[in-house]
Each structure stands twice: as C-alpha cells, then as structure tokens.
Amino acid sequence: MLRSLEIRDMLLIDRLALDFGPGLNVLTGETGAGKSILLDCLGFVLGWRGRAELVRAGAAQGEVTAVFDLPAGHPARGVLEEAGLAAEDELILRRVNAADGRKTAYVNDRRTTGEVLRALSDTLVELHGQQDDRGLLDPRGHRAMLDAFSGVATEGVRRAWAALGQARRALAEAEAGLAALRAEEDYLRHAVAELDRLDPQPGEEAELDTRRRRMQAGVRIREDIARAFQALGPDGAEGLLADASRWLDGAAAKAEGLLDEPLAALARAITELGEAAQGVEGALERLAHDPREMERVEERLFAIRGLARKHGVLPDDLGAFAGDLRARLAALDGGARDIAGLRAAVDRTAGDYAQAAASLSAARRKASGALDRAIAAELAPLKMERAVFRTEVTDTEAGPEGTETVAFTVATNPGAPAGPLNRIASGGELSRFLLALKVCLARGGDALTMIFDEIDRGVGGATADAVGRRLERLSEGAQILVVTHSPQVAARGRHHFRVEKRVTGGTTTSTVTALSPAARVDELARMISGETVTEAARAAAEDLLAG
Numbered sequence: 001m002l003r004s005l006e007i008r009d010m011l012l013i014d015r016l017a018l019d020f021g022p023g024l025n026v027l028t029g030e031t032g033a034g035k036s037i038l039l040d041c042l043g044f045v046l047g048w049r050g051r052a053e054l055v056r057a058g059a060a061q062g063e064v065t066a067v068f069d070l071p072a073g074h075p076a077r078g079v080l081e082e083a084g085l086a087a088e089d090e091l092i093l094r095r096v097n098a099a100d101g102r103k104t105a106y107v108n109d110r111r112t113t114g115e116v117l118r119a120l121s122d123t124l125v126e127l128h129g130q131q132d133d134r135g136l137l138d139p140r141g142h143r144a145m146l147d148a149f150s151g152v153a154t155e156g157v158r159r160a161w162a163a164l165g166q167a168r169r170a171l172a173e174a175e176a177g178l179a180a181l182r183a184e185e186d187y188l189r190h191a192v193a194e195l196d197r198l199d200p201q202p203g204e205e206a207e208l209d210t211r212r213r214r215m216q217a218g219v220r221i222r223e224d225i226a227r228a229f230q231a232l233g234p235d236g237a238e239g240l241l242a243d244a245s246r247w248l249d250g251a252a253a254k255a256e257g258l259l260d261e262p263l264a265a266l267a268r269a270i271t272e273l274g275e276a277a278q279g280v281e282g283a284l285e286r287l288a289h290d291p292r293e294m295e296r297v298e299e300r301l302f303a304i305r306g307l308a309r310k311h312g313v314l315p316d317d318l319g320a321f322a323g324d325l326r327a328r329l330a331a332l333d334g335g336a337r338d339i340a341g342l343r344a345a346v347d348r349t350a351g352d353y354a355q356a357a358a359s360l361s362a363a364r365r366k367a368s369g370a371l372d373r374a375i376a377a378e379l380a381p382l383k384m385e386r387a388v389f390r391t392e393v394t395d396t397e398a399g400p401e402g403t404e405t406v407a408f409t410v411a412t413n414p415g416a417p418a419g420p421l422n423r424i425a426s427g428g429e430l431s432r433f434l435l436a437l438k439v440c441l442a443r444g445g446d447a448l449t450m451i452f453d454e455i456d457r458g459v460g461g462a463t464a465d466a467v468g469r470r471l472e473r474l475s476e477g478a479q480i481l482v483v484t485h486s487p488q489v490a491a492r493g494r495h496h497f498r499v500e501k502r503v504t505g506g507t508t509t510s511t512v513t514a515l516s517p518a519a520r521v522d523e524l525a526r527m528i529s530g531e532t533v534t535e536a537a538r539a540a541a542e543d544l545l546a547g
Helices: 035-045 075-082 114-124 139-150 155-183 185-198 204-232 237-252 260-287 291-311 315-379 427-441 461-474 517-529 535-546
Strands: 002-010 013-019 023-028 061-069 090-098 103-107 110-112 125-129 388-399 402-411 449-453 479-483 495-504 507-514
Touching: 002 035, 013 035, 013 507, 023 035, 035 061, 035 090, 035 125, 035 449, 035 479, 075 114, 090 114, 103 114, 125 427, 139 315, 139 388, 139 402, 139 427, 155 185, 155 315, 185 291, 185 315, 204 237, 204 260, 204 291, 204 315, 237 260, 291 315, 315 388, 315 402, 315 427, 427 461, 461 479, 495 517, 517 535
Parallel strands: 023 479, 023 495, 125 449, 449 479
Antiparallel strands: 002 013, 002 061, 061 090, 090 103, 103 110, 388 402, 495 507
C-alpha cells in the first residue's frame, strides 16, 4: 500500500506531503488544477518514463519520495533481494531530478538504478486509464489474466515444457556427438589398433632409453677393456710376472736369502694381478650384449616416441590416451542404443506435455466463457448492455505457457465486428470496459496499489454511479487511487483529496488538500453545480455521501 507521497520542486508543486489510506482514495479538482502532475511525480519516483522537464522553474533540483508498506511475502521483497537491497516492512523510494536532467534514485537510502525502480513499480502500482497500454489493454498479458480469473494451475505445463526441452537438448547433443564420432571413426579404429599393438606402458620410454644408452656406452668402452684384459693375461703382464717369478725362484737357492722379499712381493703382485684380471673379465661379460637386442630396444623406443609425437601427448600418457580413444569407440558403438533411449524420452516427455497442455487448454476455454459472462454482468449496470465482450482463445505454437494465445475483444454494437479493446471502444466505453475487466479479475487482498486516471471520463448520472460503486467494491481489501471529475465516483471514496491551482506573487503552484467531511460536501457540490455552489447542490452532495 502507498502510505505517503512527498514532492518538492516538481512542475507546479513547491512543497507537498500526502498521506494515503487503504480502500478508495479519490482526487478531484478543476481541469488544469494539476491532478495529472501528481501521477507524473508518482511515475517519476517509480522509474516510469514520462516528461523530460520535471523540475520546477527556478529550482536547482526536484525530489519525490514515496513510502510503501511491505508486508511479508510481498513480491517487491524478491526484487529487492535480487538487487542486493535489504527488505524491510517499510519501503522508501526517493528519486532526485537535477535541473540539468541528471536523475538519482534511492531505495531505503541506498543508491540504485532506474531499472530497479521500474522492477519494483511492477509489484507496487498498477495504472489504468484510457492509455492503459501497460495494463489491461496489452494483449501479451491477457492469457495470464484469464488464468488468474479461473485460478487454473499452469505450473504443470511449465514443468512438462521444461522436461521436454531438456530431453530434446539431450537428444540433440547426443546426435551431434555421435555424428562427430562417426566422422572420425576410421581414425579412432586405426589409432586404437596401433596403440593396442604397441601397448606402451608408463615409464617404459625412460627404461628403454637407459638400456639403449648403456648398450651404446658398452660398445665404445668394451674394446679398451678387452685390450686391457689381454695385457693382463698370459700374453701380457701375467706371463711376464710368471717368467720373472720362475727365474728368480731358480736363482734364490744361490742368493743366500737376497731374493726372498722380492719373491714374496712378486707373489703378492701376481695375486693382485689375478684379481684385477678377474674383475676386468667380469666387466667384459656384463658389457657383452646381443646386437639384435639393441636393435629391438631402439625400434621400440623410437616407435613409442613416434606415436607420442603423432598424437601430441607425452610417451607416458599414451596408455591413458588409448583409454580415451577406446571410450570414444565404445560410445560410437553404443551410440545407436543411447539415441534410441533419448528419442524414447523425447516422445515420453512430449506426450506428458501434450496431455498437460490439453488439460490447460480445456480449462482456459471453459474459463473464457465464464469470464465473458462475468463481464457481461458488469457491463449492464454500466449502460453497455448492448456491447459484447469475447475472450478469444486461439491455437498457437507450443510453449511453456501452453498451446494457445488469449485476446480480449469487444463489439460495442450488435452486428458490429469485434476487435481489440483499444481500437474498437471509444474513450468512455474503453474506461467502462477496463473497469468491468478489473472488477472481474480482482481477487481481493491485491498487493498492488491500483490507480485509475479519469476512468469515468465521458460518463455521468447512473452510469457514473455504477462506476463509483464498482470502484468502491474493488477497493475492498485493496488500495485504489482515482483521479475523477465525477461526483458520483468521488462520493464513494474513503479518503478525499482536492487539487487546486493557486497564483501567489505571480507564481503558479498546485496544492493538494485532504478534505474533512464538511469540506467534502462543498467539493462535491462544486462538482455538481460548477463555480456557483447552491444549496440544492449541497443537498445533492449530502445525498451522494449518504448513498
């Protein structure tokens, strides 16, 4: 509910503070007094696009503040949460317009954007008038209005549509993936066969490289080791030492002990030489290899490295790469089965959607007749009993909201062609159609503040009284603001405000005054009789208030 509106230096308003209440709030005043200015200022603080020049002449800036009550569960709380703003029981919207055109918006004293204000306004205020293109006249909202009128549940259709979309996307992705696999099937089968034949193991490339380097090194040093072994053997040092030992041993008997120590040292040398020769011989044996083994090692090493280069992976990753290729082959081989299952899922979810959509369509078509009858019942007291209202439900492309579109059409006279509300009805007729629609569509406890801008234009007498009674009924459990020239409508208000234009010191300003019961009588009498208020007009005004 809109609790208060404060305006400073906007258009013809200098300073103005208004407190609104629940139920029907009426604003009256002479033509040109500034009633539309209030709506312009309210639209400004709600972020609506309106007049470009709003700041009062001579002022540095204009400012509008609107305070709303925000009960628990109000849709505005979701908008605030999405915008990162705290939601409280009181919502304060403030917007400043500088003289140079710059605009600054605040929500609960936190700076925000015009987009956030507009999103909030959709949950706070609903404007109805003869240019009601944002409300009941917009055909894009007629389907939702019919659903709200009938109370039909649409969540099942939305869920079924979402499930169908998910199934279709899964099928499309699977088909695209299978097509891609089929395009590389030859490569996959050749690559997997090649990798399976080689069967590379993690760490194998490093092991083969070590063995190859050892064998290459053995080829280079074995010749020197073999020559050294030959030099140590019987044809070399071993033979020479044996000859020396034999010769000295033969002379030792006559040397009287002079050769004992040399012979002992020579014996030790022969022993050490034997150990050295044995070690060299062992080294030769260990370095011995089959040339064909080295060839086999090199071939496998080069094969592993070549395959790694070919596929752009590390040699140790060839095994995992082969596993990936095998998985893709398995997906290719099992793709047809998967596709069949996904197609079955699409068919199943399509059937579920068709069933839910058909049920919703039947409910809408039934509700359309009920709405037409309800509107007809409302039009008769509004002196439009000859008009025909039709809710047209037509088939359209399937979507999350079902398989039909809804449009409200009217024929204002018997035999006349039906058409959209805003093209067929005149200004006064359109106002009454909109009121009848809103009365039928309202469910009470509406979270929106409804504003009717001169919706009674072009009607009077009993018709105006019928308009007022319907606005009064519509305001039960809700808040309505009505800008009106009709005393019959104004008399139904719970709260009455008079808009006046004053000229003081050559400056024109608009003021708004909350009327007391006595002042209401005077205002209604003025609306009845014009500039000169008569006692008869006062009596008529009192009758209206009493009625």
